[in-house]
Amino acid sequence: MTALDELLPTTSVIVCCGAGGVGKTTTAAVLGIEAARRGRKVVVVTIDPARRLADALGLPGGLTGEPQRIEVGAARDSDDSEGELWAMMLDTAAMFERVVRRHAADPEQADRIVANRFYRNMATALSGTQEYMASEALHELHGDDRFDLVVVDTPPSRNALDFLEAPGVLARFLDHRVFKLLMMPTRTGFKVLSVATQPILRAIGRVVGSDVLADAVAFFQAFAGMDAGFRQRAEAVTRLLRAEGTRFVLVTSPQHEAIGEAIWFADQLVDQGFGVSATVVNRLHPTFGEGTVADAEGRAGRAAERGDDDAAALWRNLAELRTVARAERDQLAPLAARVGAAPVEVPLLASDVHDVDALVQLGGHLFTG
């Protein structure tokens, strides 16, 4: 049993985190496929817009912002034929609009906000918005009866806290004194005056222009009264992230920099009381047997002395690949020591991952149960 085998039957949320380019999305997909084959009704939420995953999952039209059902082939066990796999791509703007409509007092308030240019900028420009919407999607899907497991692939980040603190992003934003000022109820005719008399607003206006500032002011005024709802929701999402059934899987590659970042992520998760339930190391070079680099080099030397160039080339190749495999495993030692459990190792495959079969093949390395 690997640490991941133990997660699949009991967990209701799995958060995959790690730096960019380490195979987080692929890992999330493999976890989803395996959970479905074991009878779970699982939805995988990805933020990766790469077509490759959609292609590999057999979705030529690409992933959309709504969950789509995916065929994963035969269940592992005929008793577990209830399993289902769904996948969706996070649509930050659509999700944000849904959140606004949920909290708005009436459709007119929501329309005013959604039409505002400052609001539209938030989805792309306010740092943490993507993480915030990923956590909202997680909460929404967790409450959806169609699913009993949500696997979420977090946005690439250097900082694990970006995701963990995301639910409070907007609440903190609204808490700021500048915006309290902007949200003060104004009577018609007094708005311009209040902007003009606030030095901080005049300063912002000088830098970004008065039109842009007017949009911001209009946004905060339209938003008035909604902040309590946002705050309560942020608390609910934070509770879900800290719930017993929510587990964190740390994903890394065997390169030095990626491992350094993984250790930093692990420290943050542990310090904040979330913990790391499993660590996955993707794309490790295989070791090719129990022999050493010196074994292979010795054999290469003797073959060359005999004038057997082809055999010498193959022994040299074995020595080179073992050297890489050894160096990668040496890099992993500090990470294993930090998280207190052996990482789940996923080998670099002879070819790139293109289809469900390759994802299932990867699954063979992540699970044994």
Add this chain to the structure above:
Amino acid sequence: MSPEAPVSNESPLTDLATSNVVVVAGKGGVGKTTVTAVLARAAAAAGRHVLVVELDGKQHLRRLVPDLEVRHISAADALEEYLNDHGFRRIAKRLNTTGVIDVVGTAAPGIDDLVVLGKIKQLERSGTWDLIVVDGPAAGHAVTFLTSAAGLLDAVGSGPVRDQAEDVLAMLADPARCSIVLVTVPETTPVNEVVETAAAIEDRVGARLTPIVVNRFDPTEPLPDPGTVPFGRARAQVDDARDAARFRRARLAVQAAELDRLRADRPERLILLSELPVAELTPDHVGALSDDARELT
């Protein structure tokens, strides 16, 4: 292969650094930082006065090129400095500046990227260095980063932001002042990504693209088919050697196919940097990579 070995005029790396500023961009994990270090190393070895700029995060470059000047520019710090220079210093004392930065950043999306580019432009205009190598943002973000100036020019009618955007656009559009080095590795997804990014930069940024750098290229000669190689009297580990050969041949086939695909999709020349059998690069490795760079012919 010492780091001090002069780079001959034939080094293909010379063609990557013909402008005052080069921005190195590529998907996470392809080795952007390595390529930044290698370019800086090669230029310094050729006698140029080089500044290395790293953006948010990481800070690996000081370790990779310990003898070169490295500056760190953080978007948050650059924006705060910019706001302070534009009348916020007195007001911001009484306020938590992060909140102000959030509202300004949201009101004018891309302003954080613009002020970073503005700082780079300022360093370039100072004339202190022959070459500034920027370890740029990840590929998806590279296009956003580089289009920030054009976007703000549309959004902001007048004032200091508009002036800044115009100055930055002038730098990006001038091939003598700025060019973009895209980095990839010879695998499917990174090649797809670099093709998309190159097209987006052509269409939306209008900056000059240098030859593309293919990092982690495996330079091994084709291996003989393990099925036909006799191993003599050897028995032990022969299966391991055969498995290893099949694995390497398959990876080399992927590499060849991806390089063909990249060549078919992009007009730029391709510069290859070899994969080194180490997990952690040292300054000596950077020197070796810089001496070893070659063009795919």
